[in-house]
Amino acid sequence: MALYQNDDLEYMIDDYYDMAGFEDDPFEETQQQRNGEDSDFEDDFDMTNPKTDTSALEARNGKDIQGIPWERMNFSRDKYREMRLKQYKNYESLSHSREEIKKGCKTVEKGSTFYDFQFNTRLVKSTVVHFQLRNLLWATSKHDVYLMHNYSVMHWSPLLKRGKEVLNVAGPIVSTVKQTGSLAQSLSRVQISTMAVKDNLLVAGGLRGELICKYLNRPGVAFCTKLTSDDSAITNAVDIYRSCNGLTRLMTANNDAQVRVFDTESFACLNLFSFSWSVNNTSVSPDGKLFAVLGDSADCLIADTQSGKVVGNLKGHLDYSFTSAWHPDGMILATGNQDTTCRLWDVRNLSKSLAVLEGRMGAIRTVKFTSDGRFMSMAEPADFVHIYDARSGYCKAQEIDLFGEIAGMSFSPDTEALLVGVADRTYGSLLEFNRRRCNAYLDSIY
Template sequence: MLPSRVLILMCYQCVLFLKLRNLLWATSKHDVYLMQNYSVMHWSSLLRRGKEVLNVAKPIIPTLQKHSGLVHPVSRVQISTMTVKENLMVAGGFHGELICKNLNQSGVAFCSKISTDDNAITNAVDVFRNPSGSLRVIAANNDSQVRVLDAENFASLGCFKYDWSVNNASVSPDGKLLAVLGDSTEGLIADANTGKVTGNLKGHLDYSFASAWHPNGQILATGNQDTTCRLWDIRNLSQSIAVLKGRMGAIRALRFTSDGRFLAMAEPADFVHIFDSQSGYTQSQEIDIFGEIAGVSFSPDTEALFVGVADQTYGSLLEFTRKHYYQYLDCMI
């Protein structure tokens, strides 16, 4: 059921800020992308080495020119959040920057400051396909707005304004619904195409920072400053169906496995919790490590959990492998 061993794969340092999170993504069991200072690195567990795929310390000039006037070269970007999906790497910065790079191409396809607000940190980014199959990029910013871009030409498709700073936004697996969380005790469910609010999430006691959709699209997990993760049945939002408790800090990152069996829940430092959905989230494992947590990610095959530790001395990438119990072998002994 649960991970069985830990490997320290590589050491890295990262200047950690209060809202730094989601700086780690696994695209396979052997391919992990993570921040190392001002670089996004690709770590190969097969080759046992890392390779720089994006350097944000130098001025970045996009190679794709058709951006509907949004092109603004950026440099020395302090990355605040990141995602890697559909061969597209998307990173957000502390001054409203958005950077998009196709992993199959050289150079950066798009970069710009999407907000000029004085406190315009890009808190969350996501990549998704809408119901028609078109690839989209979404960014949630501290200026209370969620922006949607076309991932082909990076033209702006919409800008949704809310009443408070948006700390997290994520799109349902079918591309129809948008979870919007931020500096409010309430969360929102909105239409992913229009941004129109269709439901409210009431129950958390403080501000929210993380969300994750179950692969079936019916369950949404939300992480909050009140040290809890709440699970919501999207078909009935009158109250949460479960409350999962952390140990000390806010819930900063949430991830489901691709089969929906496990949910990983990370605190800002020291603790990662794994819950078994088949037990109704009653069975869990607590991973106690040392250091600030920069992100968590399951491999797509569900066989590995990666945890990034951002610490000037103990910075590392940890790999936990899933342990299987072959009970059918017992009868053969």
């Protein structure tokens, strides 16, 4: 993957994407009102002005879901969308034509609504530190959301509209778990590139190969280390999973072409698997027996979690891949690629992809399934989140249209909520969507 050292940490994505690309910026008025200054996260959390938020009722009455005052802008929303689609620059590692991309893409019926807009708060603002890595938001319940902002991992409660810092990585970080022969070492000023939260365990990876593990119900950091001495070996992805014997394990993917497996109690490194290219993402199958390996190759691999032996080679993508997810039944694997597509693979027949789903504007940076397997969501780097109905054979979809870089997205474990983190200087926020249920009585109440 592309290397980037970001000393300022905030908003490095501007260096890669000319997001507006117009002589007149439709957000100009609001930015001038803020005198070009960015509020820090603490100030945002102290804000009490409800005008920065948008409720479902306000949205139904015509307010923009992100609170963007289009009536005061130089462009209408539709005009800005039209120009943005024309001028957005998708990052490519390998050259490919639009004709190649569109070949074989599934015809999808758009216009469905599976998740209704519920709330948007600008008291929460995500930060992206590497333009290709967007797993920076996780929901452990519909009332518990974890996101990264600058040198902090924050917890946000959509129910209480209240946030708190759970991990600060600006200063010295020292492991509290002391094991004989442990690989633990102190860290400082870590730029978090990726994270995951599951089973009360928070894991974060860093731009210089760092790994930090913290149990949310215990004080301090349980374990921290540098996975490699190579400063360019970014920790690209972390995955918390259950092994086939039921134990919780941690898998890391790095730019040094290594995949490492750790025990989550002793934090001993149990396995190290080497590949021939930088590994940008791994994800473990629901039964814990297989894992997907994606990276700086047009091919994606499936390997055995015990031996690391490659058992499948997935061919079809045209660029590098950065995200993957398994359907809960373990039969379908979804892979997201810089060629602006998500491919679905049936592990019982890997000779070709089951379906090719095309994005609107940019690479597919995040893919997630609901825990019941009914829906799959894929997010582009900016502006678009797509939700597919698996029951329809991925033929029906909802398109969430917003403005801003997408730091991450997450379904709540009960499938009732979809949370989307937006990284933007002015309109950075957390968007909440609720699953639509076919209940006319409840719908009439709300």
